[in-house]
Amino acid sequence: MIRTVVTSGLATVTLAASTVVLARTSCDDLRANLKSPNARVREVAAATLGKTRCQDSVTPLAALARDADGKVRLAVVKALRELRDPAAVPALTTLLGDGLAPVREEAIDGLVDVYSERDRPPAVERLLGAFSDTIDTYRIPSDVRVDPAAVPALGRLLHDDVAAVRKTAAVALGVLRGQSARAELTAALQDPDPGVRAEVVTAMEKIGARAEGKALVPLLTDESGDVRSRTLHALGALGVREAGPALREAWESNRRKEWEQRILEPMARVRDPALRDVFLALVQDSDPQRRRFGIEGLARISEASLLPALKKDYQREGSEDLRLAYCFALALLGDRVFVDSIVLALPRRPAGLRCHDYLVELGPSFLPELTPYLQDPSADVRAALVDVIADMETPEALPAIEGLLNDANGNVVDRATLAVARLKRLTRVVR
Numbered sequence: 001m002i003r004t005v006v007t008s009g010l011a012t013v014t015l016a017a018s019t020v021v022l023a024r025t026s027c028d029d030l031r032a033n034l035k036s037p038n039a040r041v042r043e044v045a046a047a048t049l050g051k052t053r054c055q056d057s058v059t060p061l062a063a064l065a066r067d068a069d070g071k072v073r074l075a076v077v078k079a080l081r082e083l084r085d086p087a088a089v090p091a092l093t094t095l096l097g098d099g100l101a102p103v104r105e106e107a108i109d110g111l112v113d114v115y116s117e118r119d120r121p122p123a124v125e126r127l128l129g130a131f132s133d134t135i136d137t138y139r140i141p142s143d144v145r146v147d148p149a150a151v152p153a154l155g156r157l158l159h160d161d162v163a164a165v166r167k168t169a170a171v172a173l174g175v176l177r178g179q180s181a182r183a184e185l186t187a188a189l190q191d192p193d194p195g196v197r198a199e200v201v202t203a204m205e206k207i208g209a210r211a212e213g214k215a216l217v218p219l220l221t222d223e224s225g226d227v228r229s230r231t232l233h234a235l236g237a238l239g240v241r242e243a244g245p246a247l248r249e250a251w252e253s254n255r256r257k258e259w260e261q262r263i264l265e266p267m268a269r270v271r272d273p274a275l276r277d278v279f280l281a282l283v284q285d286s287d288p289q290r291r292r293f294g295i296e297g298l299a300r301i302s303e304a305s306l307l308p309a310l311k312k313d314y315q316r317e318g319s320e321d322l323r324l325a326y327c328f329a330l331a332l333l334g335d336r337v338f339v340d341s342i343v344l345a346l347p348r349r350p351a352g353l354r355c356h357d358y359l360v361e362l363g364p365s366f367l368p369e370l371t372p373y374l375q376d377p378s379a380d381v382r383a384a385l386v387d388v389i390a391d392m393e394t395p396e397a398l399p400a401i402e403g404l405l406n407d408a409n410g411n412v413v414d415r416a417t418l419a420v421a422r423l424k425r426l427t428r429v430v431r
Contacts, residue, residue, distance in 0.1 A: 027054035039069040050079025062091035081110035143425035155181035163193040174203030194224035205234035213240035236266030244272025268297035299329030347380035364394040379409035390419035
């Protein structure tokens with residue numbers, strides 16, 4: 001019986017070893033075929049290397065980045081994209097200047113895939129997303145360093161003859177935080193294609209182009225509804241104070257329900273003191289959502305004289321959702337004791353998502369008030385607060401979070417582990 005088991009085990013090991021050898025030989029053969037004088041053979045070899053994810057294939061594939069045959073180059077760029085190997089970045093950057101638009105598009109997506117932490121959605125999902133009002137604000141973490149040659153090359157593609165290439169380049173610049181392409185993005189706000197303009201607006205939001213934000217204001221009257229919607233979102237995210245008058249005009253001339261939140265949210269974020277009367281009126285409105293934007297707007301224009309009145313309104317408010325908005329406002333205006341309610345509401349859904357954003361907006365100066373809650377009896381509070389502090393991207397918080405690496409709750413340990421790794425990478429980047 002023992003002999004049979006041993007023999008069977010040896011057979012399994014031998015079979016596995018044979019499979020590895022065959023796979024290795026197959027990859028070696030494919031790499032050899034990349035040098036074939038027959039273009040079709042090179043094309044098939046490149047395509048198969050990508051699909052089978054053969055390792056150590058970037059260098060031989062990159063050698064064909066300037067192949068005379070367009071089909072070969074397309075197969076090469078697709079293979080490099082499949083491999084998602086940082087070593088492919090120089091070749092992908094070269095392929096951004098290819099004479100074929102499909103190759104340029106694949107090269108753009110390939111660069112994004114190298115640096116991105118998430119998989120590209122399938123084609124059907126992307127198609128459905130094109131008809132969605134949701135704005136994809138994903139961008140790579142700030143501690144990820146992109147090859148210095150990649151961003152300028154992507155910026156040049158904003159002048160491409162093909163609209164689809166320009167649009168894809170704009171998306172990539174946003175995802176990759178293409179700071180050095182600010183001037184090209186600002187110029188591309190005048191692109192004749194509305195799809196390109198929409199992606200450029202969102203790219204400017206993702207890279208945090210606050211100084212260039214006032215260039216977005218004219219797009220509030222763009223002929224494209226998608227461009228107008230993205231512009232409103234970007235103006236709020238960037239806090240473009242110069243947008244205040246145009247936002248007031250948009251609010252006064254367009255009270256349709258589907259646009260109400262899109263207009264009020266950036267109004268409450270741009271911190272324009274001239275909007276004070278609008279916010280005071282909204283606070284008295286019967287609609288809870290309008291009242292929330294009024295509360296947040298008053299807080300962000302930083303009028304400390306409003307503190308007593310807001311405290312009184314907080315005490316009289318029956319809506320828990322609005323009480324959280326008041327807590328944010330009161331904390332922002334200087335009464336930090338109200339942070340308590342925001343932190344303890346973090347595990348609640350959907351209110352916790354907004355509380356997360358409130359705390360991140362309050363910023364690193366509130367860390368002394370926040371770090372004691374890392375010892376809160378609720379594991380859900382501890383875990384959610386770790387995410388908040390990580391999103392503040394403040395390496396000074398490392399010691400407090402490292403204390404949770406031995407937490408009794410597994411979820412807290414997992415969140416803390418990710419946060420510590422992120423903040424350590426950020427520390428290295430800052431240094």
